[in-house]
Amino acid sequence: MKTEEINTLFVEDSPGDARLIQELLSEEKRGLFRVTRAVTLEETLDKLSNTRFDVVILDLNLPDSAGLETYSKVQKHHPALPVVVLTGYDDQQFATLALQQGAQDYLVKGSVGHGLLVRSLLYAIERKRIEERLRRLNEELEQRVTERTVELTNFVGQLEHEIAVRKRAERTKDEFLSMVSHELRTPLSIAKEGIDLLLDRVPGEINAKQERVLSLAKRNMDRLGRIINNLLNISRMETGRLQMKLETIDFCELIHELHDTFQKRAHEKGIRIQVETEQDSIMIQADRDGIMEVLTNITDNAxxxxxxxGVRLSVEDHLDTLQCIIADTGVGIPSESLPKIFDKFEQFHRDIIRGEKGTGLGLAISRDIIEWHGGSIWVDSEPNKGTTFTFRLPKAPSRPVSRTGGREERQPVK
Amino acid sequence: MAEQQTILLVDDEHEFCELLRMRLESDGYCVQTAENGEDGLAQAVDDPPHLILLDVMMPGIDGIETLQRLKADERTKHVPVIMLTAKGDAKSVFAAKKHGGKAYLVKPCLPGDLLDQVRRNILR
Structure with a gap:
């Protein structure tokens, strides 16, 4: 079939050699090869640019070009074209060089028969096609790698930009919160001082009804004060800017300090608060203010x-860790509330005791602080029997624990 | 009866000063007030009180700087200073301690805490 004809450019300046080869090709009875001849390199390049050829049989020594340079020039202009070199030299080294530069085959005149020539040409075309496909795939791959690299670089750039923006926003938020907290606290402190003065009868006597109204106002001002503090702390925690640092502290001293702080309140309420430790001192590495905040939050609730x-504060020394237990004999926490107790804004006692509302942040902050130290905190409770908070701290936290933004959803609730 | 002890209260919030004055006077102290750092410094130098209650955030020179100047002046450096502020950040507390503040109270503070600190630190 005409369509299957192989368009062959035969470059040969010697008429004798040309005839010989053309005879070999014409032996091909299927009429597979349609042969066009060229004599010089110039003519070769000219023909190649005007007509599409499937394969080139190339003599290296032409009137206007000699040796491997002949091949190089053809290859340079038509890199995708399969070329079979045909020369009078039988030199293996020369042959290898030609093949290394991309020639498909190297045939020596006089030692080529019909079968070899046809096979060489057909294989040359096929091999070149495969080579080309590989080359294209490779190019595509490189192109894709380049594109992806650009995408990735852009992405990294975007991320860096976003991080910078976010850091700036966090800093602004922090400054903003600090400012707001100041602006809120100032009028609050004035209002509170006014009520405190009235309650302390500094300006004059008040009756029982008036006192009750003022007490109610006072309690809610205290609550507002706690909310402001906790909001500020939570925000600092979340931006990782609540600066905690490890120092050597005596945990027993802390517990006694805690006891002294709350003793008066417990006494007024008619309940006991007692400390139980077997040791006189337990030295640990921890952030003093942070741990004190945890102890205060839990004891305050208790x-x-x-x-x-009453409330029992006990400390146990467990070699590398210490365990602190704050147990009360209070109203307890309903079991369905236990898993959420360390979440922000959970107010598990909301409906139990009127007027005793917190901010719902104290325990969330407490857990953050304990986890910052590499410790854990959990709670046990039975309604109407009492609640027990337990936390465990490594005495020497091995890492300056870096806070990750998202907390894993671990519930250290037994 | 001993001479009445004087407290200088430096705070730009008039209303806060007014209430605190009432509180301190009812506890038997004589109270002077100043609404900014410069004014406070001038009064303290002029007639050194037995104790100074000093707000941190004020227009003009702030409480920390006022504290530094009080401590740098021969005439006032012996006067105990308690810092009072609505800004309870670690940096201000640290600065107050570093420059010789006797105590640092975050507003709103408990009246008991305030009187406690006053009684504990005031010159006798």
Whole structure:
């Protein structure tokens, strides 16, 4: 079939050699090869640019070009074209060089028969096609790698930009919160001082009804004060800017300090608060203010929600860790509330005792602080029997624990 | 009866000063007030009180700088200073301690805490 004809450019300046080869090709009875002849390199390049050829049989020594340079020039202009070199030299080294530069085959005149020539040409075309496909694939791959690299670089740039923007926003937020907290606290402190003065009868006597109204106002001002503090702390925690640092502290001293702080309140409420430790001192590496905040938050709750009995603060020394237990005999926490107790804005006692509302942030902050130290905190509770908070701290936290933004959803609730 | 002890209260919030004055006077102290750092410094130098209650955030020279100047002046450096502020950040507390503040109270503070600190630190 005409369509299957192989368009062949035969470059040969010697008429004798040309005839010989053309005879070999014409032996091909299927009429597979349609042969066009060229004599010089110039003519070769000219023909190649005007007509599409499937394969080139190339003599290296032409009137206007000699040796491997002849091949190089053809290859340079038509890199995708399969070329079979045909020369009078039988030199293996020369042959290897030609093949290394991309020639498909190297045939020596006089030692080529019909079968070899045809096979060489057909294989040359096929091999070149495969080579070309590989080359294209490779190019595509490189192109894709380049594109992806650009995408990735852009992405990294975007990320860096976003991080910078976010850091700036966090800093602004922090400054903003600090400012707001100041602006809120100032009028609050004035209002509170006014009420405190009235309650302390500094300006004059008040009756029982008036006192009750003022007490209510006072309690809610205290609550507002706590909310402001906690909001500020949570925000600092989240931006990782609540600066905690490890120092050597005596945990027993902390517990006694805590006891002294709350003793008066417990006494007024008619409940006990007692410390149980076997050691006189337990030295640990921790952030003093942070741990004190945890202890205060939990003890404050314990006293708030205990009407009878009392609160027991105990510390156990467990070699590398210490365990602190704050147990009360209060109203307890319903079991369905336990898993959420360390979440932000959870107010598990909301409906139990009127007027005793917190901010719902104290325990979330406490857990953050304990986890910053590499410790864990959990709670056990039975309604109407009491609640026990337990936390465990490594005495020497091995890492300056870096806070990750998202907390894993671990619930250290037994 | 001993001479009445004087407290200089430096705070730009008039209303806060007014209430605190009432509180301190009812506890038997004589109270002077100043609404900014410069004014406070001038009064303290002129007639050194037995104690100074000093707000941190004020227009003009702030409480920390006022504290530094009080401590640098021969006439006032012996006067105990308690810092009072609505800004309870670690940096201000640290600065107050570093420059010789006796205590640091965050507003709103408990009246008991305030009187406690006053009684504990005031010159006798």
């Amino acid at each position: 006293i708030k929600f205990t009407q009878r009995g």
